[in-house]
């Protein structure tokens with residue numbers, strides 16, 4: 001698959017996927033919107049990237065675009081590495097007319113929030129997370145982590161961020177092997193992201209989450225938009241659905257930090273702003 005320029009530019013409002021598979025996916029979504037599943041990552045896709053995750057918020061036009069689109073499709077699901085409740089809060093997703101059936105799959109699908117009930121369901125915590133939480137500060141000191149490296153407490157996981165270091169990429173690379181060793185020692189895995197390495201339980205990823213949800217609702221087509229490495233399994237899930245006969249559209253929320261998704265995407269848009277334009281265009285086109 002090739003990469004593409006942002007075809008949701010205001011001068012060219014209607015997106016054209018660069019691949020045959022993507023065009024089939026978009027056609028299927030438009031032909032039978034009531035059977036379409038729209039899956040979206042949060043940070044970097046619906047919310048612009050900022051240095052402090054606590055300050056991240058959905059793009060101001062994201063909720064209106066989602067609220068316009070959601071009643072016209074089978075389902076909208078936000079699939080995120082964030083705890084589900086955090087994504088709901090930072091997204092401003094609760095109590096929004098039009099989003100009564102929104103689903104947020106948090107912690108890469110381990111948690112689920114349903115707008116219909118307001119409840120979060122989740123498995124029991126993994127004991128390795130508590131052990132890593134206790135060991136991590138001393139561990140980072142001991143290995144001489146870059147200044148500016150900091151730990152995000154996520155409840156079911158812990159994440160080590162390097163965006164605030166003088167050289168975020170060098171700080172990230174220096175941590176990758178030691179944190180992988182630490183995670184494995186406690187039965188966890190390392191999930192790499194945009195200047196972040198998360199230590200979390202194994203067994204779930206965005207691909208499993210998307211596939212399970214698509215099957216649960218009997219989706220007839222699937223659009224998935226993401227920006228980061230953690231979204232690659234969801235891209236893989238769309239590939240699986242396509243090979244089973246369910247058309248799909250892979251959208252990359254483009255950034256300079258991650259190139260892997262561009263290569264796999266049918267459509268590349270300009271970050272959260274481009275994603276919002278796409279969602280709005282779809283809502284308008286479906287009518």
Ligand SMILES: O=P(O)(O)OC[C@H]1O[C@H](O[C@H]2O[C@H](CO)[C@@H](O)[C@H](O)[C@H]2O)[C@H](O)[C@@H](O)[C@@H]1O
Nearest residue numbers: 042043049050051053056080081082163194196
């Ligand atoms: O699956 P996502 O919704 O993309 O969440 C993945 C991680 O997102 C957050 O970190 C990213 O966004 C931050 C705020 O913009 C930014 O400071 C950081 O550099 C990015 O990696 C979140 O803090 C992590 O816990 C998530 O795993």
